[in-house]
Amino acid sequence: MAAPGDAPSEGMLWGGRFTGGIDPLMHQYNASISYDSRLFKEDILGSIAFARANAKSGIISNDDFVEIERGLHEVLKEWEGGHFVIKSNDEDIHTANERRLGEIIGKNIAGKLHTGRSRNEQVVCDMRMWLRERIREIDSQLVALVKVITGRAESEIDYLMPGYTHLQRAQPIRFSQWLMSFGFAFMNDVERLRECLKRVNKSPLGCGALAGNVFNIDREMMAKELGFDDILWNSMNAVSDRDFVTEFLQWGSLFMQHISRWAEDLIIYSTQEFGFIYIADAYSTGSSLMPQKHNPDGLELLRGKAGRAFGHMSGFMMTQKGLPSTYNKDLQESWEPMLDHVKTISDSIQIANGILSTLTIRPERMLAALDPFMLATDVAERLTKLGVPFRETHHIAGRCVAKSEELGIPMNELTLEQLKAIDSRFPDDIKEIFKYESSVEAKSARGGTSRSSILEQIKVLRAMLG
Template sequence: MNILRRGRLKNIREDVAKYTTSLEFDKEIFEADILCDIAHVIMLYEQGIIKKEHAKKIIDGLREIYKKGMENLNLDPSLDDIHMVIESELINMLGEDVAGRLHTGRSRNDQVATDLRLALRERILEILELLVDMLKDILELAKEHKETITVGYTHLQHAQPTTYAHHLLSYFSSLERDIQRLLDCYKRINISPLGSGALATTGFNISRERTKKLLGFDALIENSMDAVSTRDFILETLSNLSILGTNLSKICEELVLFSTYEFNTLEIDDAFCSTSSIMPQKKNPDVAEIARAKLSKLNGNLISALTILKALPNTYNRDLQEISPILWDSINIVRDTIKMVNGMLKTIKVNKDRMLELANANYSTATELADTLVRELDIPFRKAHGIVGEAVRKSLEKKRDLEEVVVEVLEKYNLKIDKEKIKKALNPYENVKMRKVIGGPSPEEVEKRIKIFSERVNNYDDIIKNKLEKINEVKNNLINFNIE
């Protein structure tokens, strides 16, 4: 018997049922749906809406279904979704006179909106845990390379000397903002729509505050029409994941680039590479390349969700169902890719000699030379910029060392400076040591940032653990709840 269609509608065509069902991806909200059901039943009993014996039997039945798992249920696509599958299973177990009371004062509209939030908040915290672990690993790697001199690039051309630790901390800095965005997004995920009904709440004397507390939500959505229709929390999540994916993709791109023979500053561990079927010498950065491609799907998923939602009227429309698989796809891509990218970074081999060679090449210290002229000769920076630019041009044209050419150019302008100061200005390590401004590459400043960043990441770790503990407590309380 199809408890959903037996009244108003005739039997559904098999192909239509398969086309419209959400059961394929409802596995993501199976546990959440059971928790939501139990909280709702507890509230119905406490409000005197259903009898004690009915509430006890329903909760015991839900526990049994939870233990059996979704894979052991009758996943009949004509039942539409996991909500109706669970209710149908409960009716088969307890009879309709008992189990049929479960859905009192509730709609699938507020039920699925609640389930999505329950499941998503946990998946967000899982991603946050992975990000925190990654940031800790980046800091450990940075500690090893505070004095590993390399060159920084703008326009992918040699720019100025820096250290590999400074470069690594740029990854930390961007990923930390991803953590902050997701933690902030969590506030708008963890609010309860339960009790909003189909769109206009219910005439039963339910307590939305009670189910909010039982499920560990921080607040209520205070308009029932908005509560069942909004998926902006999913849009915000997808947007944040897309930004995170962009940051991860940049890391992957640099791993690919810097591990080439031409750069040769990094070597990716064999575990994350493949070889060619025809060229036996090849070591291809396949994991980084696949990650770049997978992460691009995050942008497509965000656009798909935005497009689905852009022209929907209030309140619930079945179109909303199609956003769920998009959400879980993005969640899974990000979760798996963080593990891969962190794995590559943790096992990277750093070619310090090649990094230093590049830092010494192609005039990367020219900026500090100009700055030195400003300090020592009290001339405007723009004039110093012109002098050094002219010296670089002549050095290239005459294939002579810049240290010699700059003295000749200075003489042309009746300027003179101690050669030792020129030599110091052209030394990459001296360049780096001088840059002690907050956020700069000097070993001293990098060490300060590592200490400060470590404190912050430990704080994020505590926040995330506290939220997970609260969720686990909610689960434990609901699954083991006994009506006295």
């Protein structure tokens, strides 16, 4: 193990109080530049806004501000052009940018950039700005997925399939009804994400380390320049609050739960036993041993990534649970879950969109999977319309199921005489009930699986999308 003192604290933003060096491993353990460097743009824009506010309040001169702004734009160009060189003492993006600014415009002027500002407010400002833009990107990607769902639901509305409870065939539905069930779930996710954005998009800049800013800085002006909707109104809360990260992680965990369940259905439907759909080769793999295999790896990874997303959320919540108030270094642990969560969610939505856009429907297999037993409820409902109490009709339909099982024939092959022997109140046209299309079309109340109801659902969902 390296001895303390091998890595100097000179050059660190906090180094003035320290006379000895820092353990190299501690330097590495403490540093966040390996991942927070991707927030270079947010950090530079926040620094420009802060310097502008300091110039307005007279803490730095206008000439100094002009030079700081010029230098920061030079730093930004280096990052964007891939030319920025990270040095060993650049422990985070703030240190790196300020160090480079000093090299460009001189340390004397660059040293005024941080006047009245703490990294405690700076880091969370960068995080909020970065996450805000990623949320908007994810929103757009999720809306695109819902549009694919509504498009396929409309174009494939004539395909019938079994609907399942307990993974047992229950009642006939339209394939579009299944699609739309997830369309509305994902639309709820869109709405929740937009609510989350409201709490992300608030500015902590101008709160200092925890007690506030002594130079009467214009926080509202900075917030407006940086695109925030509002400021955070308590300085202690502002520098320590990571609820916006936790809420986003919670949102992502719930969304990925929906994606996982959607993927699980499609995995089942793609098996040879079901054969309802075929997953495009672009989202499948084969076997290194068995050449006949066509594995739905894209869907399985979506299902697996749901656990990863939940892990981000639960891990960070445990980090926070015992922290004292205001800023603690533990909060650095919010970075990597947030960054990885964004990538996991964004990639997953795009993969899901690709899978859904390219999968092939096999309506003949769906239709073949329908079973007359699935119309037992329709039999009961037909008698109910004739005035027989439903609890009684339920038992009558159950005896019809039992009779067909006893005879070893499908329920629709029971003769009218056999049905009337079970209950004399069966009408002469009861055999007409054994039609899947009629069963589906009978579910015409709003939200049901009839053609008109699904078309109404599509219209409602598209209106929600705006």
